[in-house]
Amino acid sequence: xxxxxxxxxxxxxxxxxxxxxxxxxxxxxxxxxxxxxxxxxxxxxxxxxxxxxxxxxxxxxxxxxxxxxxxxxxxxxxxxxxxxxxxxxxxxxxxxxxxxxxxxxxxxxxxxxxxxxxxxxxxxxxxxxxxxxxxxxxxxxxxxxxxxxxxxxxxxxxxxxxxxxxxxxxxxxxxxxxxxxxxxxxxxxxxxxxxxxxxxxxxxxxxxxxxxxxxxxxxxxxxxxxxxxxxxxxxxxxxxxxxxxxxxxxxxxxxxxxxxxxxxxxxxxxxxxxxxxxxxxxxxxxxxxxxxxxxxxxxxxxxxxxxxxxxxxxxxxxxxxxxxxxxxxxxxxxxxxxxxxxxxxxxxxxxxxxxxxxxxxxxxxxxxxxxxxxxxxxxxxxxxxxxxxxxxxxxxxxxxxxxxxxxxxxxxxxxxxxxxxxxxxxxxxxxxxxxxxxxxxxxxxxxxxxxxxxxxxxxxxxxxxxxxxxxxxxxxxxxxxxxxxxxxxxxxxxxxxxxxxxxxxxxxxxxxxxxxxxxxxxxxxxxxxxxxxxxxxxxxxxxxxxxxxxxxxxxxxxxxxxxxxxxxxxxxxxxxxxxxxxxxxxxxxxxxxxxxxxxxxxxxxxxxxxxxxxxxxxxxxxxxxxxxxxxxxxxxxxxxxxxxxxx
Numbered sequence: 001x002x003x004x005x006x007x008x009x010x011x012x013x014x015x016x017x018x019x020x021x022x023x024x025x026x027x028x029x030x031x032x033x034x035x036x037x038x039x040x041x042x043x044x045x046x047x048x049x050x051x052x053x054x055x056x057x058x059x060x061x062x063x064x065x066x067x068x069x070x071x072x073x074x075x076x077x078x079x080x081x082x083x084x085x086x087x088x089x090x091x092x093x094x095x096x097x098x099x100x101x102x103x104x105x106x107x108x109x110x111x112x113x114x115x116x117x118x119x120x121x122x123x124x125x126x127x128x129x130x131x132x133x134x135x136x137x138x139x140x141x142x143x144x145x146x147x148x149x150x151x152x153x154x155x156x157x158x159x160x161x162x163x164x165x166x167x168x169x170x171x172x173x174x175x176x177x178x179x180x181x182x183x184x185x186x187x188x189x190x191x192x193x194x195x196x197x198x199x200x201x202x203x204x205x206x207x208x209x210x211x212x213x214x215x216x217x218x219x220x221x222x223x224x225x226x227x228x229x230x231x232x233x234x235x236x237x238x239x240x241x242x243x244x245x246x247x248x249x250x251x252x253x254x255x256x257x258x259x260x261x262x263x264x265x266x267x268x269x270x271x272x273x274x275x276x277x278x279x280x281x282x283x284x285x286x287x288x289x290x291x292x293x294x295x296x297x298x299x300x301x302x303x304x305x306x307x308x309x310x311x312x313x314x315x316x317x318x319x320x321x322x323x324x325x326x327x328x329x330x331x332x333x334x335x336x337x338x339x340x341x342x343x344x345x346x347x348x349x350x351x352x353x354x355x356x357x358x359x360x361x362x363x364x365x366x367x368x369x370x371x372x373x374x375x376x377x378x379x380x381x382x383x384x385x386x387x388x389x390x391x392x393x394x395x396x397x398x399x400x401x402x403x404x405x406x407x408x409x410x411x412x413x414x415x416x417x418x419x420x421x422x423x424x425x426x427x428x429x430x431x432x433x434x435x436x437x438x439x440x441x442x443x444x445x446x447x448x449x450x451x452x453x454x455x456x457x458x459x460x461x462x463x464x465x466x467x468x469x470x471x472x473x474x475x476x477x478x479x480x481x482x483x484x485x486x487x488x489x490x491x492x493x494x495x496x497x498x499x500x501x502x503x504x505x506x507x508x509x510x511x512x513x514x515x516x517x518x519x520x521x522x523x524x525x526x527x528x529x530x531x532x533x534x535x536x537x538x539x540x541x542x543x544x545x546x547x548x549x550x551x552x553x554x555x556x557x558x559x560x561x562x563x564x565x566x567x568x569x570x571x572x573x574x575x576x577x578x579x580x581x582x583x584x585x586x587x588x589x590x591x592x593x594x595x596x597x598x599x600x601x602x603x604x605x606x607x608x609x610x611x612x613x614x615x616x617x618x619x620x621x622x623x624x625x626x627x628x629x630x631x632x633x634x635x636x637x638x639x640x641x642x643x644x645x646x647x
Contacts, residue, residue, distance in 0.1 A: 063084055351393065384407050565579065605645075
């Protein structure tokens with residue numbers, strides 16, 4: 001964790017600062033004196049250019065390390081302070097991003113002559129960047145364990161009889177103990193010890209007093225403790241042989257064939273499940289981090305911190321445009337390499353199909369590397385080609401800019417929905433005009449996260465004070481009902497704690513027809529005045545005709561208002577076949593209404609599955625799953641997706 005961050009001018013005026021721990025003023029004063037005034041430590045350190053933090057060596061004073069970046073035109077210096085014991089790999093990235101954000105937001109105020117005070121509310125932007133970079137560092141960094149090599153230790157015969165000493169605090173031995181500390185990551189707690197080792201032993205590392213063994217042999221100690229040794233005589237074997245686990249046999253219809261009547265349905269509520277659960281067992285959810293409330297009181301989800309990301313993306317594009325492009329060949333993974341294919345096209349020329357043949361091939365390869373299906377990539381390239389054919393290039397116009405503008409336009413047209421995606425508005429219209437619950441069904445292939453996505457959607461609706469009924473219609477997979485029962489219990493605990501809406505689980509166990517359970521759940525919700533019914537369904541392969549055929553009957557009986565398919569961001573080019581198969585499985589008069597793309601936090605810039613699914617069906621993406629907590633649900637920002645695909 002950082003100890004402090006300051007934004008100051010070269011004349012020594014502090015424009016903005018934030019401290020997480022008490023810091024002496026001599027720390028920053030010594031930094032400015034040694035580097036910029038006397039140049040004792042870094043003779044070449046100046047603010048003559050806009051320098052990144054990675055271009056400067058660290059400045060260390062007392063027990064702290066200082067990293068810094070500068071802005072030439074405004075005479076600004078950005079300084080981050082943290083304890084030298086910590087290794088924060090994301091500090092340089094934080095400095096560069098904060099530099100871009102602060103200049104973009106408050107650069108006009110700083111440019112005013114004799115400016116000493118900047119009216120700004122920069123805390124939210126700074127906290128967002130710190131939280132985001134800490135989270136990404138936790139996910140990417142894996143600290144290797146340090147094991148002890150006992151073979152290299154020279155022990156004497158006397159020492160061999162003694163018990164090994166406890167492990168040193170901070171190091172992990174080859175065998176993990178219950179009290180061993182977890183591996184450290186960049187996201188360190190706020191309170192950090194001043195010394196490299198705690199002054200008092202940790203819990204579990206206290207040495208208890210032991211009696212001096214003297215000349216007692218190992219055999220005598222073994223006998224005293226009751227443990228058998230190699231010299232002890234053979235033990236009498238037990239007469240009875242332990243009975244092994246009986247194998248369960250399954251017939252061709254998927255039913256268990258056993259001698260005894262062993263129940264396989266464990267969904268019945270037990271005494272343990274009926275006991276109340278303490279509210280401390282469920283981690284609280286930060287609502288401000290996942291969305292905000294409107295003036296009408298509705299809770300809406302954020303779209304991946306679009307404001308901060310758009311500022312950083314625009315600054316990145318400006319830097320790319322100002323750099324001088326070097327001629328490159330066909331091989332390359334960026335649009336800069338594609339624009340190099342135009343090096344023989346002079347300014348003022350009208351572009352033809354022959355001029356665009358090789359660049360379009362390079363653009364198609366770029367989209368394929370971003371996990372876009374080939375069919376969708378070809379469609380996008382055709383759209384770009386149609387826009388560029390017959391267009392006259394400017395005398396000094398960058399081909400790279402021309403390609404980016406055209407590709408961005410094609411992606412925006414493809415991803416922008418043609419209908420309203422306001423789920424809250426649709427729920428309000430149905431519940432007020434037709435006086436019945438609004439029904440949402442979740443479908444998808446196996447293992448994509450349908451139940452988890454349903455729980456995230458349920459928490460979003462609970463934040464809008466809606467009453468929910470979750471219908472457990474996955475009567476095939478073992479543990480599906482129990483999983484929803486745990487989610488419903490956690491959501492109820494969160495709703496009671498935060499005074500949100502109410503939630504209840506409707507279940508009928510296993511082995512029953514899912515369509516009839518869904519129909520009965522909707523009737524139950526209407527009689528008990530629920531606002532929304534969320535129906536969970538069993539996962540099925542899109543190429544299994546027998547399982548897919550049951551979805552048509554499900555749609556006829558349940559009559560859901562919205563059918564959302566959960567797609568996985570890791571699925572790749574198979575997403576086109578999945579989307580088309582599910583869209584056609586509900587009959588000629590019914591289809592999918594939207595997509596929820598899960599596991600988006602695991603793919604980085606490879607978000608091509610969004611483009612593939614929308615291209616295959618023309619159905620928009622409604623939500624994105626970006627984590628494993630109930631609040632990790634976001635709406636889609638088309639600008640952010642386009643930026644990731646073009647990066």
